[in-house]
Amino acid sequence: MQTLWFIIVALMLVAYVVLDGFDLGAGIIYLVVGRTDEERRTILRAVGPVWDGNEVWLLAAGGTLYFAFPLLYASSFSGFYLPLMMVLWLLMLRAIGIEFRSHLDSPVWRGFFDVIFSVSSILLAIFFGAALGNVVRGVPLNNDGYFFEPLWTNWRIGPQPGILDWFTVMTGVLALATLTMHGALYVAHKTLGDVNDRARKISLVTWPVVLALTFISLMLTMRVHLDVVDNFRRWPFGLVIPVVVFASLAGVLYFASEYREKPAFLCSCIYIAGMLGGAAFGIYPDVLPAAMNQTNSLTIYNTAAARHGLAVGLVWWCIGIVIALAYFTFVYRMFKGKVVLEEGVGH
Amino acid sequence: MDSALFIHRLHFAFTVTYHYLFPQLTMGLAPLIVALKTLALWKNDDRYNRAARFWAKIFGINFVLGVVTGIPMEFQFGTNWSHFSQWAGGVIGQTLAMEGMFAFFLESTFLGLFLYGEKRLGQKLHWFSGFMVFAGSWMSGFFIVATDAWMQHPTGYLRMTDGSVQLRSFWELVLNPWAWWQYAHNMSGAVITGSFVMAALGAFYLLSRRHQEQAPIYVRTGVIAGVIFSILQLFPTGDGQGRMLARYQPATLAGMEALFRTQPGAPLVIIGQPDTEKQQIDNPLLVPKMLSFLTYKRWNAEVKGLDAFPKHDQPENVPLLYYSYHVMVGLGTIFIAVMVLSIVLLWRQKLFDARWALWILMLSFPFPYIANIAGWMTAEVGRQPWLVYGLLRTSDGYSKMVSAGNGLFTLLGFMGMYTALSFLFLFLIHREIERGPEPAFEVRLKPPAYEPELAEVR
Numbered sequence: 001m002q003t004l005w006f007i008i009v010a011l012m013l014v015a016y017v018v019l020d021g022f023d024l025g026a027g028i029i030y031l032v033v034g035r036t037d038e039e040r041r042t043i044l045r046a047v048g049p050v051w052d053g054n055e056v057w058l059l060a061a062g063g064t065l066y067f068a069f070p071l072l073y074a075s076s077f078s079g080f081y082l083p084l085m086m087v088l089w090l091l092m093l094r095a096i097g098i099e100f101r102s103h104l105d106s107p108v109w110r111g112f113f114d115v116i117f118s119v120s121s122i123l124l125a126i127f128f129g130a131a132l133g134n135v136v137r138g139v140p141l142n143n144d145g146y147f148f149e150p151l152w153t154n155w156r157i158g159p160q161p162g163i164l165d166w167f168t169v170m171t172g173v174l175a176l177a178t179l180t181m182h183g184a185l186y187v188a189h190k191t192l193g194d195v196n197d198r199a200r201k202i203s204l205v206t207w208p209v210v211l212a213l214t215f216i217s218l219m220l221t222m223r224v225h226l227d228v229v230d231n232f233r234r235w236p237f238g239l240v241i242p243v244v245v246f247a248s249l250a251g252v253l254y255f256a257s258e259y260r261e262k263p264a265f266l267c268s269c270i271y272i273a274g275m276l277g278g279a280a281f282g283i284y285p286d287v288l289p290a291a292m293n294q295t296n297s298l299t300i301y302n303t304a305a306a307r308h309g310l311a312v313g314l315v316w317w318c319i320g321i322v323i324a325l326a327y328f329t330f331v332y333r334m335f336k337g338k339v340v341l342e343e344g345v346g347h
Numbered sequence: 348m349d350s351a352l353f354i355h356r357l358h359f360a361f362t363v364t365y366h367y368l369f370p371q372l373t374m375g376l377a378p379l380i381v382a383l384k385t386l387a388l389w390k391n392d393d394r395y396n397r398a399a400r401f402w403a404k405i406f407g408i409n410f411v412l413g414v415v416t417g418i419p420m421e422f423q424f425g426t427n428w429s430h431f432s433q434w435a436g437g438v439i440g441q442t443l444a445m446e447g448m449f450a451f452f453l454e455s456t457f458l459g460l461f462l463y464g465e466k467r468l469g470q471k472l473h474w475f476s477g478f479m480v481f482a483g484s485w486m487s488g489f490f491i492v493a494t495d496a497w498m499q500h501p502t503g504y505l506r507m508t509d510g511s512v513q514l515r516s517f518w519e520l521v522l523n524p525w526a527w528w529q530y531a532h533n534m535s536g537a538v539i540t541g542s543f544v545m546a547a548l549g550a551f552y553l554l555s556r557r558h559q560e561q562a563p564i565y566v567r568t569g570v571i572a573g574v575i576f577s578i579l580q581l582f583p584t585g586d587g588q589g590r591m592l593a594r595y596q597p598a599t600l601a602g603m604e605a606l607f608r609t610q611p612g613a614p615l616v617i618i619g620q621p622d623t624e625k626q627q628i629d630n631p632l633l634v635p636k637m638l639s640f641l642t643y644k645r646w647n648a649e650v651k652g653l654d655a656f657p658k659h660d661q662p663e664n665v666p667l668l669y670y671s672y673h674v675m676v677g678l679g680t681i682f683i684a685v686m687v688l689s690i691v692l693l694w695r696q697k698l699f700d701a702r703w704a705l706w707i708l709m710l711s712f713p714f715p716y717i718a719n720i721a722g723w724m725t726a727e728v729g730r731q732p733w734l735v736y737g738l739l740r741t742s743d744g745y746s747k748m749v750s751a752g753n754g755l756f757t758l759l760g761f762m763g764m765y766t767a768l769s770f771l772f773l774f775l776i777h778r779e780i781e782r783g784p785e786p787a788f789e790v791r792l793k794p795p796a797y798e799p800e801l802a803e804v805r
Contacts, residue, residue: 048459048463049459049460049463052414052455052458052459053452053455053456053459055455056447056451056452056455059418059421059447059451060444060447060448060451060452061447062421062422062447063421063440063443063444063445063446063447063448064444064447064448066424066425066432066436066440066443066444067436067440067441067443067444068440068444070432070433070435070436070437070440071433071436073424073425073432073433073436073440074425074429074430074432074433074436074746075429075433076425077422077424077425077426077429077432078425078426078427078429078746078748078749079748081426081746081748081749081753081757082753082756082757084422084426085422085426085757085760088418088419088422089760089764091415091418092415092416092418092419092764092768095411095414095415096411096415096768096771099411100411100771100775103775103778104778146429146747146748147748148748148749148750305436305437305440305513305514306437306505306507306513306514308513308514308515309437309438309440309441309513309514312441312514312517313441313444316445316448316449317444317448320445320448320449320452321448323449323452323453324448324452327452327453327456328456330456331456331459331460334460334464334467
């Protein structure tokens, strides 16, 4: 039962990163790809109808995490207090940037919110990557399963790690590069003309960076967190994951150079899902490994809610997810195809 | 008071109070917009469609602010109240997760369709998306109120050996009688805010002789909804909520009334300042025996005063509790008076010419906001010193790992951020009000001499 909820929460987080990832990515390349107001509105129109729904995956995943693993939620949210609060502020700024930009037709107003939107997207990508890095690296958990990390200490992995050290900075940069590529592929897929062209070029330029960082981070992760290899040894079918990761990355390059934008974007989705899935596979059954004393690690067993609650939750969760998927299918169908600026209100 | 505890309480109190300025309006406006949209389809009258479109814009701005300030609320359970979250997550994780799965997905999907998709969807589907936004926001309200109601009156839980709680009965959690009274009272309060705001803006347009065709619709809709829900707010919802309190939180009730001593035939205090040192009310204006009657429906029933409870189980801040409760009830009474007066004038077809009455309607819109916030303060301050009534004390629930200094840092950050948001919000709302509803179709056919910049954008 705990394993099932671990998979559910992991899947919801993957859905969040894949979906909100492309609108974050669109924000990252926004100022570079969109040069005129019309081009910027085209990019916003591409993410406008869906970004809010994408972000709901974060809230829904957070709620589900709280429900299924209360101690993990309590411990990680209070331990990552400062970066989470900053993530909140960035999410707020970003939402304001997208939604209020088009209310006024003034270059000053629009320019201001353009920068807000893009900078908050960039910082969010780095923060999320660093967060994942922290989870993989482990945090200084005490006997009660709690910890507190300052933003940084000495930038080293040791007994007193900060949120940022060389490892988490690297995962942050990896996330930034990945989402840049991901967002660029999405924008290319949804647009025509100059915007499409620039976005596609960006995706091709970032591709080698992503490949290099993926490789380096895999190597380093095995050094930082020795146990990750254990699960792959115990269940060899897990080795499919790295194969999928590199195959999908190759797919991105192939389809993007062939101007086949949709398959390229889908490959990028698979790549992200593979990376996150691999991380989850590697740390299972831990959910938050302890940096020093392994016995303090939070696992799915010592953090989960009681069995009855989890069983009840399964009923409404299944109903809820079917409805949510129906909404998403509906909205994405409704707004499918290339964005063409038309008359009317909106972004 | 331990300063970290104080900072964490202030952190939540500040962010939730600010947050609730927006959902109370969106939850209140949503049914009114659906009503306008329904009238438009039913009577095939474009005036109502334009009214719905205009209010959807006001709704949209408020909704964005509501979402943006709402995200920190879910996070703060973990960041600032981690021990409470760990302790109670097995129970209230249910309602909070269900809010995400059922309400947030629904709202985020249909809001965009409702705000921007009228042309693409056609009228009937557009009505449907409006209705779904209404349903989503009210569902979201339910899950949050059910969570709070569980903290006020825990049901359906099981005590574990480590002291924490886990779910025993899902239905007892969701069908908690406290939750349903509180929900009804809260939603009715939200509609009061929505209707006062709608009536006030209509009155403003009438008084300034603008949008003379649309303004009466706003005033009429606002007044009709306002009178219904102002009365529902008192009876049965307020009354039912009061009976819950008398039954399950007698110490809170004593604090709300600042009833220091247990007595039969307890009076109801209308005005007066509680003096906790001397255990009395200064310059009181009392209705004899009324409190006994309201609480137990018997004039001479004995009502427990604060002296009936040990000091450490009494509400900590009796004056604040007393004031927030009395502000809420006092304003609620005034709302009924204003709305009954307005509906009588409306009935006799004099309201739109009675400038004095329009002035009252226009100026009264801030007060439902105050009353709603005061009501929530009554509930939350009244529950103290408990975080979960009778089970977990507030002083045991906050994040012990987050120091006062770190808490103050983010509190100040939120204060700065929300100040900026307030300016942005007021500016955008002011702009929508100045622009007003779009003119009627015949007017629109004239050459667009007005707003040249608008033609440029499109």
